Amino acid sequence: MEDLDFAIRYPFSSAAKNALDGRGTQLNESIIYLACARIRNGLRGEAAKSSALHESDKINEIASFAAARMMLSYLRNSFITNKFAVAESKRASGYLDKEDWETVELVGRELGLSAEKGPGALLVPIPTYLKFSPRALPYKLINRELRNGRVLVSQREFVRLMEEAVRKRLERTPVLRDPPAMITDAAKKLVAELPKADLPQVRVKPGDYPPCLVKLLESVKKHQNLNHQARWYLCVYLMAAGKSDEEITGLYSNLPDFSERITKYQVEHARKKGYSVPACATVTTWGFCCADCRIGSPLYWRGKGGGKA
């Protein structure tokens, strides 16, 4: 018998698909109910761990993931989808952190991630590493040890790459032909219950900001996740540009892992500390520079009346 608990932990795996296909699982009210809960959890930045005991509950839970994906495909709302992707990827890495290497390796292969065991570290091929490494300073290639085409990582870091792989996979929603009425009805209801945006948003006029900032702002608007440095840079810059804490928090509400409480704290903290905007050299080091403005500091952009890109 296949391992249903494995499929529950990793509902994106082929084991999960096989478990459903093998039983000819059909959509039912409980699956839809669980799927909606899954998406709602995602919107809150949470993902519940499984508590199912009986086989039928387990199957429903596995199927709820697939049903949630179908609803997201139908909705084509990148905000909800990306929130879901972040929450589910964190759920998976929460489980993976406690697994033995064989299981991690198995799930990794499903995600297109492979590693060899080297002495004291795992060796990941560079192209694979680049595809799935988070855009954060400790993961920048320059800060890694490379050995003949492979990057040295710890098992924990490998799991972090897998989390990215899950997130990226879930951010792409499959095209859905003729979704069942149960799916479309539930999806419509779900959207109707969402609160309308009530936080003030930062308005961006073209030419107002240097290209690196514009790129970050565009990412935020597309509900893409940003790393800590990016959020910090954006926040500090917007403060220097005279934006209020509320405006900045409002902007960050677009991020898929937004938490109002944490964001407010961080923004207020940054304001209290009075951080200054980093120089272009620092921004380049962080990997955000995307144009050769030659202005020394992103702040000088504003004096240039649009400047040159």
Add this chain to the structure above:
Amino acid sequence: MSGAEAALARFRKYYENADFDIPLIEQREFGIGNRKKIDSRHLSFASAADLRSYLVSNTPLFVSYSTAYYRYPDATPMQKKSWEGADLVFDLDIHAEGKYGAYALLEQVKGDARRLMDLLKDDFGISGKDIFINFSGNRGYHVHVRDKSYQEAGSDERKEIVDYVMGVGLDYRTFFERDGLKPDVKITHGPRPEEPGYRGRFARSVVFAPEKERKAIHRGFGKAEAWDRFVAGIRAGNWNCHPFKTVDELLARLAPTASTLGLGSVNTDAGVTQDLSKLIRVPDSIHGDTGLIAKRVPDLERFEPLRDAVIRSGGSLGVRFIEDVPQLVFMGESLGPFKKGEEKELPEPAALFYVLKGSAAPL
């Protein structure tokens, strides 16, 4: 005959017998230029023979191809081309004063090319048979990597690679681990010469530092005994055999070593590597600003651009200089300096070189 006409006639003759080696030519977009480097793009050719016959009948000053492979290379707009991957390319260039300053410095670019090859092979595990170097036709070299595992890398991923190659954000101080936070504590772990990557390169640059460099680190290192003790320590991973009072002093004094000798990073144009739809000079085509061939370079050490990338021809051409031109070694012979207004009969390749650079006009 105008300068451009004379050049194009010469180019046409070259293209009649030009030997191109362009893998997956049918999947690449081409661009040609006369007024600019690229006036029109979105061209495609099914074979090298097709490209050759096009260049013979419509000879341009510049011809470029995409580093990317497309399903429909001639489709417009770009999104319809259906991108299927791209070579990993590096543009190594030298910028110097004046129109002719760069040519004396091309040897320096070879240093970058050599370091890049080392990095690509040792750190990125790319086989030498997948790395192709060609002269850019003017002020540097292009390196094309055709390793399949890197072809699908996106722009962000290529940025990571080029940042690594350029050493952006690299701090040699992070190579050292220390015990405690006080400035005078010992280094517990430092890089060893045999380590891979930047750590090893840095350790090797210190171990093999020339005498002048050693003295710059510490005057005491002028004495062989003190230096040997320091180096023997480093080889064993122990960086504590030094005459400085604190570790911080040692690390501070190593900074110039890190910046001049040491890390083996490469100066390259990051924008070119990151651009997924970059058009770059076709290897073995002619650069219209110089009349030099963007020649494939199988042996970098022996290659001399102003000798080996010249289109050979027996003829000569009379020109009048329209500006002062400094002395230059071209095809193994010293030419110039020339004064504005001077008239001179020169070997055809040299004459065309000055004409295309806008320094002379044919008589």
